[in-house]
Amino acid sequence: MSVTLKEVAALAGVSRSAVSRTFTEGASVSPKTRSKVEKAAAELGYSPNALASSLTTGRTKLIGLISNNFHNPIFLEVFDQFTRALQERGLRPLIVNLTDETEPANSVRMLRQYSVDAAIVASSTLPPSFAKAFHDAGVPVVHTFGRSATSPEVHVVGIDNVECGRMAARELLARGYRRIGYLGGPKDATSAMDRYRGFMEEVEKHPELDVTHCFAGAYSFEAGRAEMLRLLAEGPAEGYFCGDDILSIGALSALSDNGLKPGKDIGIIGLNDMEMSRWESVDLTTIHQPIKQIITSSVDLVEEMLKDPERYPEARIFPCRVIERGTLRPRP
Amino acid sequence: MSVTLKEVAALAGVSRSAVSRTFTEGASVSPKTRSKVEKAAAELGYSPNALASSLTTGRTKLIGLISNNFHNPIFLEVFDQFTRALQERGLRPLIVNLTDETEPANSVRMLRQYSVDAAIVASSTLPPSFAKAFHDAGVPVVHTFGRSATSPEVHVVGIDNVECGRMAARELLARGYRRIGYLGGPKDATSAMDRYRGFMEEVEKHPELDVTHCFAGAYSFEAGRAEMLRLLAEGPAEGYFCGDDILSIGALSALSDNGLKPGKDIGIIGLNDMEMSRWESVDLTTIHQPIKQIITSSVDLVEEMLKDPERYPEARIFPCRVIERGTLRPRP
DNA sequence: CATTACCTTGCAACCGATTGCAAACCTGAC
């Protein structure tokens, strides 16, 4: 089927070692044999088998990329960035789609079977223990978009969700909203809970406020829409911090169904600043999460871990900022 | 680092072959040794190295998944389906993000280096020759969303884009539109050209019609919006077939900017029927492409190819149908 | 010209598995 080292060696009239060495960076080969080998290799269309070599070198350059967010449009951007960043460094993403049925432990075992050099858990909804399972199995791991505070054993790259909660609350207050609410993501998502904590922490400084909160079933358009429809039926607050942009967009759809104008009748602030939020028809005021920097940094971290597997775990937290668009009333 | 066959064999007091056999389906092992081995394996936390075994078996269960559409929201659905379908069958998706910079030939080489069992090209914009390069390199390949007519050497799964063009034209005519246009995807995309061909073929049966066409720079919101803004400035037609849903949504945004109501002032019909098109705020009339069936069928085909690599190439074409929503005026 | 030092090169062992083959084992029938 495919051409092997041996055949190239035979054609070039050299030993197998010679061939191997011409294809490994920084090995000692004379220019003469190198050119003989390269000629033979070109003639046969040879390229080395990465998997076979991984057996001896212990490096596959395979990186497990694990996520459970295949329904949030933001993840198209996330996958695009991750796959590019990995490719640029000569690493290959092996995808794991964590569906409801899949046992988490399975993904650890599976990625070990494929000897991935490292794993990236890209999810704001999975608990720190999930990422830790990779660590415990000896697989270097980065939890991107993970919870920073309580995971001392695992690298985390992302934002401070608690602070984002505070930021959203402050933003609503600064614009004069007094009856406000948090419409969060699913209750079992760490990001939803952290944003909730920050939000509440901030509003509790102002006892005069009328504050409510609720949690949607998922970070999805449908869930955001359904939850906002319910709130509207029950009598809504004046302004909401929605768990993320896709929830916000769902909520906006509920508003427009009821003939309400976002930014005028009811305020909405989201989180992520995904591409769609910039669309004129959406025009969502939101908290910008620096996705690109987070992902680049995550992949950097993966590379560092490959160099030094014992690297001391660290949390890389990136600051967020409010992007003003049309779904909150202007500051007074 | 990780536990090997040899260590398990030592602990269980059997030969390495015995251990290997307990882990391979249908090999002959006595219940006694099997249980000894399983006990030892559990104790050490052993699981077989898939890559090492691939060396002798010739099967990695790695499937290259290649795409260049990381900006179209429809592809989140596509990736979700593909990764699930592959996982369910014990196959692992190795992703290739075809960016503008990446040389196509590189992806063939790369996937050969990783000995993928097969490749799936998931793109409606790549030419048949791209998929054929895999075939020529001895990598079984399926071109999902590919052009059917002219690729006799490669398996294709998708829809009949020419027929979809006709269908869109017929739909516009049936609703009484007489000044109509095709707002297609990028000119170098096979799908954009095929839909164009079908559209024109149909309208040319009616010489009285006033027909225009143009091509957007990409299948993207921005491109659709920009192109529609240009058309509006120059004096638009009454009804448009937009190359796909995301282009349509961009076009809708341009309409609403100009205070025009889709379905009333100007008609739009898209293609794909992606999740977003069902959103109340979008409510796009569109041609449904059976994504799920296409993907399941693609993965089925991959499995068949693994069984019989010489399998005669086939085109699997799925029918599409119009989904009526709010962006075309009703049939008279 | 002999000696030393450095480059190249091939040999052979090894990475972690699978598998054909022949020997060893077990079972039941006579």
Next chain:
DNA sequence: GTCAGGTTTGCAATCGGTTGCAAGGTAATG
């Protein structure tokens, strides 16, 4: 108890590479 039959088992070769080591080659030095 012996023998034929089928099972189980371990040996050793193999998959496609890498790499430590020692031998051979070359060039520079004295």
